[in-house]
Every structure is written in structure tokens, then in C-alpha cells.
Amino acid sequence: MGIGTNLKRLRSKTKYSNQEIADLLGVDRNTYASWESESTDVKSQYIPQLA
Numbered sequence: 671m672g673i674g675t676n677l678k679r680l681r682s683k684t685k686y687s688n689q690e691i692a693d694l695l696g697v698d699r700n701t702y703a704s705w706e707s708e709s710t711d712v713k714s715q716y717i718p719q720l721a
Contacts, residue, residue, distance in 0.1 A: 674708035677720070681706070695719055 681691055692702040695716055704710040712720065 672708050673712060674706045677712075678706045 681688070688703050688706070689699045692699040695702065697716070701710075705712045
């Protein structure tokens with residue numbers, strides 16, 4: 671199970687949308703969506719915020 675799968679599972683559990691999580695992190699919605707789909711890697715600077 672990759673990080674994207676975990677992000678999606680946890681986001682669904684909390685009922686947040688992609689846009690809401692992206693806004694909290696200060697990134698574009700497409701950036702966050704690409705992390706969930708594992709088409710791009712999460713930059714290390716965002717890992718503490720995600721935790």
C-alpha cells in the first residue's frame with residue numbers, strides 16, 4: 671500500500687474533499703490529487719503537515 675492509497679483512505683475517513691486538504695496544505699488541488707493517485711511523489715516538506 672503506497673502513500674497515495676493511505677492519503678485517500680484517511681481523507682475519505684475524515685470526509686474532507688481534495689480541495690479542502692489542498693487548501694490546508696497550501697498546494698493546488700491537482701497537486702494533492704496527483705499525490706493520491708501516486709503519479710507524483712509527495713515533497714518531503716509536506717510530510718510533517720500531512721502527519
